[in-house]
Amino acid sequence: MIRINCPYCGEREHSEFTYGEDATRTTPDNDAPMEEWNTFVYERDNPAGEHIEYWHHAFGCRAWLKVQRNTLTHDISWVGLPHENPEAES
């Protein structure tokens, strides 16, 4: 079981969370061209290794969290709030 260290609740089993989405994307401006929005909505990297993603603590405090997860090992190396970032990304 993946365990996620929620900044509010402490370390919890991943069954308390739901996966949200890729957290590495930047939302285009409201008036950005359709092509830019199309890329934003449909195109994703699928990295083998470290990935930053949003998770929702749905069965806990209901906070949205930013999580750094290794897609190969499922190791969670960092958890923060949505506006935070891991200090040194490798």
Place this chain on the structure above:
Amino acid sequence: MSGFRHGAGRLGDAQLNFTFDGKPMLARTGDTVASALLANGVEIVGRSFKYHRPRGVTSSGPEETGALVTIGAGGKADPNARATMEPITAGLEVFSQNCFPSPKFDLMSINGLAGAVLPGSLFSAGFYYKTFMWPAALWYKFYEPAIRSAAGMGVPPKVADPDIYDRIQMFCEVAVVGGGSAGLSAALSASQSGLRVVLFDEHNDLGGQLLNEANSEANADLEQWRADTVAALHAASNVRVLTRAVCWGRFDGNMLAAHQSVDGKVRQNYIKVQAKKIIIAAGAIERPLVFGNNDKPNVMLASGARRMLNHYGTATGKMIAVFTNNDSAYQTAFDYSDAGIKVSAVVDSRQYPGQALVDGCKSRGIPLHTQSVVTEAKGWQAVRSIEIADLAANGQSVSNRRRVACDVLAHSGGWTPQVQMASHGGKPPVYDKKIAAFVVGDQAPDTYSVGAAEGENGLLAGVSQAIEAAKAACAELGGTAGSVTAPPQDRDGATNVVPLWSVPAKGKQLVDIQHDVTAADVIQSHREGFVSVEHLKRYTTLGMANDQGRTSNVNALAIMAQCRGISIAEAGTTRFRAPIAPVSMGGFAGREIGKHFKPVRRTPMQEWHEKAGAVFVQAGMYMRPQYYPQAGETIDDAYERETAHVRQKVGICDVTSLGKIEIVGPDAAEFLDRVYINMFSTLKVGKARYGVMLREDGIVYDDGTTSRFAEDRFFMTTTTAKAGPVMAYLERCLEIDWPELKVRVSSVSERWGAMAVAGPDSRATLTAAFPSVDFSNEAFPFMGVVHAEHNGAKMVLLRISFSGEMAYEVYAESEHATDMWQTIIDAGQAYDIVPYGLETLGALRIEKGHVTGAELDGRVTLGDVHMDGMASKKKWFVGKNLKDREGLVHPDRPQLVGLRSVDPRTPISTGSILVTDANASAGADKQGWVSSMTYSPELGSFIALGFLRGGKDRIGERIYAAYPVKGRTVEVEVVSNHFVDPTNERVKG
């Protein structure tokens, strides 16, 4: 009949009754089914998977391949249980498997003969794939029934399991898998750090290989060490000792999963242990040798035969022979001999076993045959003699065949470390030539493999490894593991094994005894091109039985490597997956079965509905009244009556299941402007507005009504199905996308009971119910919102309509909702108010042309449902950027239309395909589909909503709704989706 009671072993004196295939037998407390059957002289326990060869007990542990039985009867029946792992309890019923009429005389055993006579016969390697390739028609008629009746194991019970299973979560710092000498030492050492320790062992008795040792005077100090160590663990308050708990998988985050059998009210616990460090002391199991008829009953692993005698006080036979390629099996010969049982031969494939062993045989008068092999086990059903022969130096041929009498052949092909749990951590096992087996290579993080599981078979050496591991693990956690008294005797673990992967011999040479895979099958697999270990496994089904290749894996890989002319290390091994042992589904389900499978949500008015005779239907997790039948009414009668009544008079419906979200803060209006396509910042306090949300890709997400209670306070309703997702979405928007907005959202779905009062008499009804509220059109117009109190309880009244009639929604605090409902019912008596259910709710909204989840199915655009005009051009909102993509605004897209049966009494099936040709075949041009249907009492006709290509411009056309599954085609007229009151007069009345 060969086995018998011989000495006490470590068992008590108490006698227990049990039955085998109905025959009463006696056992001792502490016996397993296997030891008890042997003690009762049972040799043939069942028949094999494919060939129906007789099978008996082959071991004393989890590696059992022969004695698979069904434990218990009826709903309690547990098929394919390993007799070696099942303790005997009083009155236990045990049944043989895969044989008819009895294990001794089985009609299907002809399969084995056919396999021997016809090469590539029905059951040889790859038979699944080959039979599938023959004419498909024959598969159902012949092969499947034939194979199903011939092959197989136990029969699953046909009735529900009456037992209770529990799930348990545990947390510890150090988990130790395996309760042998190494595991016990690791746990005791770690426990002295004060950290929490959990120890698993799948057996009833702790001690592992120590239990193979004779319970004799000479071993008294060793036995005392075992007892003291176990007692110390039980006494330690920070240690949980779990026996009969098979740890079957290791998962992310150092989670271990185990199933534990318990006596008492609960049959099994499914235990999830969250550990910081994992010490794997799972031990090793003995490999069989591959020779002719090596699956014959009374061919046993040497360690298994030894434990039967020394631990269970059961001699497996009256005259035993031993066949080995390593040192460890000699102790079995010595222990049997010392116990006064004749040992007729030790057959060793090696040239010279070492002086101590030679002397050991000589002093006991045991004939020793070196550089010799057993070519075949002989006997009609169980072993009665063996054929042995000299092995040529190159191992390729034999000579000087001769017979040796015996009734048990104990054999050993070396020891295989139990690396499955360690390899779940992700690292592949590597081949170790010294012990001729795979060992753990790189350890997974936080994992320590120790003792025989790591290829270290020596007693003291294994214990010392275990203590080192405990110290290292505790040190990393900031604790200090203690020292443990070393065992008072040593057992040299050097096996000096010389690999003997197969013997040149006649007769079936089984590699995977459980799945009837022979050495010939492995060779055939190579011949047919399936040479990688992964292909070999799938082509022959090797290692796929419930022992998961414990005994067969290494032998099969070695034979394949020989065929390919490469080393075993190069051939490699398949990876291990959880579960490593059979586990019950009951454990996973725990108590969440039947009505507890998922929670049921009930509205505050549930009891009222029950008393009113409502028929309920599950909508999401909610139980909702579907209709309220009167005497003699069918479902159709009831909803047609209710629907007509609402249009003519007044009805009331429980709509509590709608999602309700309160949105509060200075930026609440701005927030709603962003998530809805239409404006909410212009909504006046005390008014409600229908709103639609899009996804980022421009597809319709959800709809509902949102009311403004105050400048900074809104009350949103969502569809029942999307209540949860919309809440999570709003939270995401606020936390991730727009943290600058000062808004809070909270789900108030449970706080409010909700009821819709609809019909021409709804105003009069509510006026009578709540005289303090002014329901006049001026004071309370369409889309108006009023806060009120009744008997001191708060309520919110919304004048909105889903039915198209004049209607109100009343939101009452949940604890007062039933009072409020009753008040309305009482007041409505004067207007013949009726309660209506989900069927009528659906019929009314279809007549009105309102969409729900059936229409908003995640594929439709605003244009498809004629709402494109609602989208504001003055502001940005989610979905705006992509909603006008070429494909989403194409005029040929299927668009929402109404459909009316040309023959009014002919129903239109939901899910029908819309076509223009009444005789359309499967390849016809599909122009759309039917999403919802109902009978409309107002129109006196069956009607439907659907999506039709370019439907907006096709009103008046006659087409067909085809339902090929039932061969039904209905002629329909395309009409507006607003069947009733298209100009919205009634709601404003």
